[in-house]
Amino acid sequence: MNIHEYQAKALFEKYGVPVPKGAPAKTPEDFINALAELPDGPTMVKSQIHAGGRGKGTFTDGFKGGVKFCKTKQEAKEMAGKMLGNTLVTLQTGPAGRKVQTVYFTVASDIKKEYYLAILLDRATSRPVIVASTEGGVEIEKVAHQTPEKIHKVFVDPAYGLADFQVRDLIFKLGFAGAEAKNAAKLIRNLYACFWETDAAMVEVNPLITTPTGEVLALDAKVSFDDNALFRHPEIVSLRDLNEEDPKEIEASKYGLNYIALDGNIACLVNGAGLAMSTMDIIKHFGGTPANFLDVGGGASREQVVAAFKIILGDKNVKGILVNIFGGIMDCNVIAQGIVDAAKEVGLKLPLVVRLEGNNAVAGKATLAASGLALVNGDTMADSAQKIVKLVA
Amino acid sequence: MSILISPATKILIQGITGEFGARHTRLSLDYGTQVVAGVTPGKGGQFFEHGTHRVPIFNSVADAAKATGATVSAIFVPPPFAADAILECSDAGLDLAVAITEGIPIRDMVRVKRAMAGSKTRLVGPNCPGMVAPGPGKDSHGGCRIGIAPGYINKQGHVGVVSRSGTLTYEAVFQLTTKGIGQSTTVGIGGDPVNGTSHLDVIKLFAADPDTHGIILIGEIGGNAEVEAARWIKANCQKPVAGFIAGATAPAGRRMGHAGAIVGGTEDTAAAKIAVFKECGIEVAVTPSDMADALLRSAKARGVKLS
Numbered sequence: 001m002n003i004h005e006y007q008a009k010a011l012f013e014k015y016g017v018p019v020p021k022g023a024p025a026k027t028p029e030d031f032i033n034a035l036a037e038l039p040d041g042p043t044m045v046k047s048q049i050h051a052g053g054r055g056k057g058t059f060t061d062g063f064k065g066g067v068k069f070c071k072t073k074q075e076a077k078e079m080a081g082k083m084l085g086n087t088l089v090t091l092q093t094g095p096a097g098r099k100v101q102t103v104y105f106t107v108a109s110d111i112k113k114e115y116y117l118a119i120l121l122d123r124a125t126s127r128p129v130i131v132a133s134t135e136g137g138v139e140i141e142k143v144a145h146q147t148p149e150k151i152h153k154v155f156v157d158p159a160y161g162l163a164d165f166q167v168r169d170l171i172f173k174l175g176f177a178g179a180e181a182k183n184a185a186k187l188i189r190n191l192y193a194c195f196w197e198t199d200a201a202m203v204e205v206n207p208l209i210t211t212p213t214g215e216v217l218a219l220d221a222k223v224s225f226d227d228n229a230l231f232r233h234p235e236i237v238s239l240r241d242l243n244e245e246d247p248k249e250i251e252a253s254k255y256g257l258n259y260i261a262l263d264g265n266i267a268c269l270v271n272g273a274g275l276a277m278s279t280m281d282i283i284k285h286f287g288g289t290p291a292n293f294l295d296v297g298g299g300a301s302r303e304q305v306v307a308a309f310k311i312i313l314g315d316k317n318v319k320g321i322l323v324n325i326f327g328g329i330m331d332c333n334v335i336a337q338g339i340v341d342a343a344k345e346v347g348l349k350l351p352l353v354v355r356l357e358g359n360n361a362v363a364g365k366a367t368l369a370a371s372g373l374a375l376v377n378g379d380t381m382a383d384s385a386q387k388i389v390k391l392v393a
Numbered sequence: 394m395s396i397l398i399s400p401a402t403k404i405l406i407q408g409i410t411g412e413f414g415a416r417h418t419r420l421s422l423d424y425g426t427q428v429v430a431g432v433t434p435g436k437g438g439q440f441f442e443h444g445t446h447r448v449p450i451f452n453s454v455a456d457a458a459k460a461t462g463a464t465v466s467a468i469f470v471p472p473p474f475a476a477d478a479i480l481e482c483s484d485a486g487l488d489l490a491v492a493i494t495e496g497i498p499i500r501d502m503v504r505v506k507r508a509m510a511g512s513k514t515r516l517v518g519p520n521c522p523g524m525v526a527p528g529p530g531k532d533s534h535g536g537c538r539i540g541i542a543p544g545y546i547n548k549q550g551h552v553g554v555v556s557r558s559g560t561l562t563y564e565a566v567f568q569l570t571t572k573g574i575g576q577s578t579t580v581g582i583g584g585d586p587v588n589g590t591s592h593l594d595v596i597k598l599f600a601a602d603p604d605t606h607g608i609i610l611i612g613e614i615g616g617n618a619e620v621e622a623a624r625w626i627k628a629n630c631q632k633p634v635a636g637f638i639a640g641a642t643a644p645a646g647r648r649m650g651h652a653g654a655i656v657g658g659t660e661d662t663a664a665a666k667i668a669v670f671k672e673c674g675i676e677v678a679v680t681p682s683d684m685a686d687a688l689l690r691s692a693k694a695r696g697v698k699l700s
Contacts, residue, residue: 121499121503121586121587123586123587123615123616123617123618124616124617126502126503126506126507126587127503127507128503157507158500158503158504158507159504159507159508196500199498199499199500201499226498226499226500228472228496228497228498228499229498229499229500229501231472231473232473232498260644260647260649262642262644270560271560272558272559272560272561273558273560273584273649273651274556274557274558274559274560274561274562274584274611274613274639274651275558275560275561275564275639275681276649277558277613277614277639277640277642277643277649278561278637278639278640278680278681279681280642280643281639281640281641281642281663281680281681282680282681282682283642284641284642285679285680290642293643293649326560326563326564326567328541328542328543328546328559328560328563329417329420329541329543357567358543358546358563358567359543380682381564381680381681381682382680382682382683383682385680
């Protein structure tokens, strides 16, 4: 689960990670109150959407820049008016963009130097890793590629936690000294506590900055959480912003379906994540384009199959459907009945290829054949994919 | 005959009285697996009954292992309590803990993995379909089925299958059995980013097992476990190996069902992994329908008989 920058910074403050003073606003009426919390002078206005690349983004009405530096609070108020309710398109949003429902005002800090700091899981060691660099405010992937020696990593032993010597080592590598060193060490320790205690999947600060007066601040904040651990963090669940999620994905999650919308025109309905991914792959292999990832899980019920069909058909790009079920334990005939009911209930007119294999598959195929539906039986995955690709071509 | 488990292996089920655990305990008993004990704290002294089977239930893994000689546990405990259940196996000194549970917090698994360093207990999973060592009977009856896989699609034989994904494992096994090629052991290592036994661990076991003549390695996007296994195969394994990677069409940064299936960089894409497979002499299955055929091609090229 992702949260907004302003929410992440509130969380940082709770853990003693310093951030520039700021205040969010959700309506034009809020602007005055929010700005009243900040001192007079240079102010930043930041569009709050989950996607990155906001500063370089363009609004659909042509206004450029989702993050603006303003010399005065009056100017900040005007800029916020242009952003709020407007739709911002960035490299990460896709062409449709995201509607800005919150703007965030912050004090514009004097920047002495920018750094990069992140904490995430290192899969190879199964330990948290702190990644830091003296090259901040730029794409870290580029730094890692072009100057890997400027990326410093600290692996944390979960049995002991972050050790002081590790923090000191990192501080020296990043070249901090004096008051900056002391402040940076405290910030790193507190950020690690925030990562660990909230079950974060990643915390990223880009840039982390120093100021001429020796302060060390998180100028930006990106935080995501481990979905599996949300059950023990109701305070974090309350930060979820459904406006940032695909309505079809929200609907799917209500039925225990795992759905991800894609750009293609062949919808797929599959049991199991690995099989669902490879069903998308095989559609592509034979020249089609998948419209979605959809895993109905190991024990799909009739209701789930019906819901899945409705969600799939909610995507207007869809021109055909491929159902690929390997019924290991689940009864293929139950699935077949679900498909028949769903197709009738939604009045399906699109081409449908069904591949049923495994437990009670013969009975399932008979149910499909007796239904009177205009569907095509698939044999292997390759055969089924070729058939649906041909039907939508 | 098989790796890690055999049809003679005695297993216990943690979470045997839950709906999910009970259903799969019944299926394992029907398959002929030696399910000798169940563990549900507070229900010690009761029995799990199914047909003529009467499986004693214990309050702890240690009690169950001591009383019945079980050496392997299948864990069906809900996510908030699953890490604790895994550690209990380690404390009781079992040989193997197979965690089926999906949705365990990553932080819990990070701690469990650290706590199990040096333990004699091997962990398979979590978020996995488990393992099957097929038996000699009809539909491989009499085998050892630990977890949720459909045992009946297996056939006793000489191919080892290792995968992160359940349904893709079944797909591979089905293709093999349909072609009359049996399996020594199938191992689902699970779709989570932090798991116990890795692809490489299983590949090493298959390579050393005289009864395993060929291997199917099924991976997906995310992480570098498949690459690590492939490099080891190139240097150490003469047996025919077929490989498949799922997720070529997955968009970057999105979690594709499995918590571990997310492309984070340029090294963990399907294309990058497939390139490493080819470089390491692994016969790549072009589509998921091609997994058994790919292994047959590799076996033919190396003059190895699979069945």
